[in-house]
Amino acid sequence: MAALIGVLPGDGIGPEVIDQALRVLDAIARRSGRHFELRQGLIGGAAIDATGKAFPEDTRRLALEADAVLLGAVGGPKWSDPAARERPEQGLLDLRAAMGVYANVRPVRTHPSLYDASPLRPERIRDVDILVIRELTGGIYFGAKQRDADRASDLCSYSRAEIERVLRVAGVMARGRRGRVTSVDKANVLETSRLWRSVANELFAREFPELQLEHMLVDAAAMHLLSRPREFDVLVTENMFGDILTDEASMLAGSMGMLPSASLDEKGRGLYEPIHGSAPDIAGRGIANPCGTILSAAMLLRHSLGLEAEAARIENAVHEVLESGLRTRDIAAASSREATTVQMGDAVVARLNA
Numbered sequence: 001m002a003a004l005i006g007v008l009p010g011d012g013i014g015p016e017v018i019d020q021a022l023r024v025l026d027a028i029a030r031r032s033g034r035h036f037e038l039r040q041g042l043i044g045g046a047a048i049d050a051t052g053k054a055f056p057e058d059t060r061r062l063a064l065e066a067d068a069v070l071l072g073a074v075g076g077p078k079w080s081d082p083a084a085r086e087r088p089e090q091g092l093l094d095l096r097a098a099m100g101v102y103a104n105v106r107p108v109r110t111h112p113s114l115y116d117a118s119p120l121r122p123e124r125i126r127d128v129d130i131l132v133i134r135e136l137t138g139g140i141y142f143g144a145k146q147r148d149a150d151r152a153s154d155l156c157s158y159s160r161a162e163i164e165r166v167l168r169v170a171g172v173m174a175r176g177r178r179g180r181v182t183s184v185d186k187a188n189v190l191e192t193s194r195l196w197r198s199v200a201n202e203l204f205a206r207e208f209p210e211l212q213l214e215h216m217l218v219d220a221a222a223m224h225l226l227s228r229p230r231e232f233d234v235l236v237t238e239n240m241f242g243d244i245l246t247d248e249a250s251m252l253a254g255s256m257g258m259l260p261s262a263s264l265d266e267k268g269r270g271l272y273e274p275i276h277g278s279a280p281d282i283a284g285r286g287i288a289n290p291c292g293t294i295l296s297a298a299m300l301l302r303h304s305l306g307l308e309a310e311a312a313r314i315e316n317a318v319h320e321v322l323e324s325g326l327r328t329r330d331i332a333a334a335s336s337r338e339a340t341t342v343q344m345g346d347a348v349v350a351r352l353n354a
């Protein structure tokens with residue numbers, strides 16, 4: 001039976017970058033004789049405009065039925081009134097919670113052809129290969145919120161089970177890598193972090209004694225990601241720290257537009273999306289970098305459909321296109337040829353068909 005992939009383009013540059021990822025999936029399907037059933041749904045601002053809801057019931061059904069979901073991005077100035085009852089970003093939080101995708105996995109690798117696109121010096125970012133794992137369905141983003149005229153609060157809460165399952169993903173993935181896990185917390189001030197740290201010590205002693213576990217405070221981690229990024233292998237952390245550190249880490253790779261992500265549940269079903277947002281400043285201009293979304297489609301094939309060879313072919317094709325000097329504007333260099341979003345997709349598809 002064909003795998004069912006839910007496709008949620010969303011807002012801003014979301015539909016532009018999703019179009020290119022769909023062309024890549026189509027090229028892979030033709031070459032490998034596989035069949036993917038792609039079914040589109042609404043989310044975010046586009047869904048609010050059409051249905052009044054950021055995460056409509058039809059989309060919920062699709063997300064729960066699908067083997068995997070590929071998402072563009074949500075949000076934009078049109079829907080950013082803080083007093084609005086429905087907000088696009090809430091639709092995304094609801095989607096993640098409905099799918100139960102608690103482990104957000106983001107590979108950050110630097111490519112020699114993009115060293116010049118990073119704001120950091122090439123010798124700092126050479127051979128960086130970090131797997132960041134962020135807890136995605138707990139913590140302060142999901143805690144009780146209170147607000148009166150002069151005071152507001154957001155509750156940060158984690159259970160042992162929530163901490164253990166995301167740390168286990170980090171342990172399993174570190175086994176196939178260099179075997180080093182950095183658990184990032186703020187255990188010098190936060191009670192949730194102190195629980196996190198003790199759960200990590202117990203779990204790794206019990207289930208992953210062969211791995212090297214270290215703890216790092218989030219402020220130090222923010223610094224070391226820039227001063228010695230090569231030393232990180234697997235970095236695992238809670239929701240808000242991960243949100244911030246992954247944006248920081250994206251600059252090692254040159255641009256937000258380059259990086260993919262996978263959000264996984266217990267059974268390997270997943271939500272796949274580039275790490276960037278809807279980029280309203282460049283939406284509709286045909287200049288968005290589709291690489292992060294194309295690489296997210298590759299992660300989808302690997303983690304949810306078990307198609308490792310096809311995933312690797314897409315990653316190699318993107319790599320070769322970048323090596324050839326073709327770049328969207330966000331990663332352009334003096335020596336590169338500038339490509340539009342569609343031209344970048346053309347080039348990746350051409351490599352796959354070659």
Ligand code: NAD
Nearest residue numbers: 073074075076256257276277278279280281282288289330
């Ligand atoms: P953003 O990621 O959309 O953009 C930040 C900067 O990076 C912008 O200058 C943008 O032009 C650039 N950029 C991002 N993706 C790019 C790409 N593929 N190619 C080239 N340049 C790219 O973040 P923001 O501006 O803070 O947020 C814009 C909207 O997106 C907001 O409504 C925000 O809530 C939403 N958002 C959504 C998600 C998501 O859907 N997962 C994530 C972050 C932000």
